[in-house]
Amino acid sequence: MSGYERLPESAPVAPQPKGIGCFRSTAGRSDFVSAYRDGMSVLPPVEEERTVRTAFGRVTAYRFGPPGEDPIVLLSGRQASTPMWRANIPGLLRHRTVWSMDSIGEPGATxxxxxxxxxxxxxxxxxxxxxxxxxxxxxxxxxxxGGWLATQTAIHRPTRLASVVLLDPAVTFAPVTWKMIVVSLGSAIPGMPDALRQKLLGWISGGARADDSVPEARLISTAMREFQQRQPTPSQPKLEQLQAITAPMLVILAGSSIIHDPAKAAARARQLPGAQVEVWPGRSHAINGEAPEEIATRVGKFLSELPERDNA
Structure with a gap:
């Protein structure tokens, strides 16, 4: 039985100890499980699934493509999980084996x-x-x-990292804007009509449709409604921490992102020695779904140009 089929038995439901993310109710968890399973069903075939233990809980990871050295490992955004990468996995598979891990503290098969x-x-x-x-x-x-999480890994636990790719990372190079705070707080209010929640999600994605007909939008909308986030508020890394990162880094910022000021984020990112920093005009914070082929091509080029010792 796959991890997402086990999800109803493994995902915690309130009440839980302080600091443990959980679903508000058993019914809410069931709604999320349905959205998660539907999202997984439209991904490329999962070639391997593993659930591993860490000091903070069990993590479920999925491998797409044949086994390979130096794979790409995906870290999802807030209230999201593996199904959010539907548009990206096929293109990335042209360059590497792809793994996706559902994050601890987020709704998913963890x-x-x-x-x-x-x-x-x-x-x-x-x-x-x-x-x-x-x-x-x-x-x-x-x-x-997930870009913030990748950056923190590069700062605190860099040993396994051959490189880091950040797609419009939150709370990493610039503060979160008031617009994003409104979206985050407003969309998580219990009892909010789905139409209004989807409208807020559409604001993040530059006005694109964010209703239940889009599997990943349904997944995130359901998670916002049914899952209680209980993680510490992410803090922006200090400049000296960022500048001490040794892993090769590609930073792609969305020119129309509402999560931060893209120009300010780019200016700070360009202070990192050796980092490749790009601002893509017209792209929103939902850049991974808007430009999957462009991202796959750019990531492939970035990986192919790494020094031999960093290039599998």
Whole structure:
């Protein structure tokens, strides 16, 4: 039985100890499970599924494509999980084996068991999960808060990282805007009409449709409604921490993102030695779904140009 089929038995439901993310109710969890399963059903075939233990809970990871050295490992955004990568996995598979891990503290096929107290804990679970999966050298690719998580891993647990790719990372190079705060707080209010929640999600994606006809939109909308986030508020890394990162880094910022000021984020990112930083005009914070082929092509070029010792 697959992890997402086991999800009803493994995902916690309220009440839970302080700091443990959970679903508000059994019924809410069932709604999410349905959305998750539907989302997984439209992905490329899962070639391998693993559930591994970390100090903060069990992590479920999926492999797409044949086994290969130095794979791409995906870290999802807030209130999201593996199905959000529907548009991206096929293109990325042209360049590498792809793994996706459902994050601890987020809704998905994971089971948090201990409180996350800060960035060091976040980086630790990523590193421990990679180790348990036997992935000693990876290209970590994160979007939104997954980009923040990838950055924290590069700061605190960089040993396994061959490179880092960030897609419009949140709280990494610039503060979150008031618009994003409104979306985050408003969309998570219990009892909010789905139409209004979808309208807020559409604001993030530059006005694109974000209703239940789109599997990943349904997944995130259901998670916002039914899942209680209990993680520490992410903090922006200090400039000296960012500048100390040694892993090769590609930063792609969305020119029309509402999560931060793209120009300010780019200016700070360009202070990192050796980082490749690009602002893509007209793209929203939902850049991974808007430009999957462009992202796959750019990531492939980035990986192919790494120095020999960093290039599988």
């Amino acid at each position: 089971a948090q068991s201990a409180r996350l107290t800060g960035p060091e804990d976040q980086a630790r679970w990523v590193d421990e999960a990679l180790g348990e999966l036997g992935l000693d050298r990876v290209h970590l690719l994160g979007v939104s808060i």
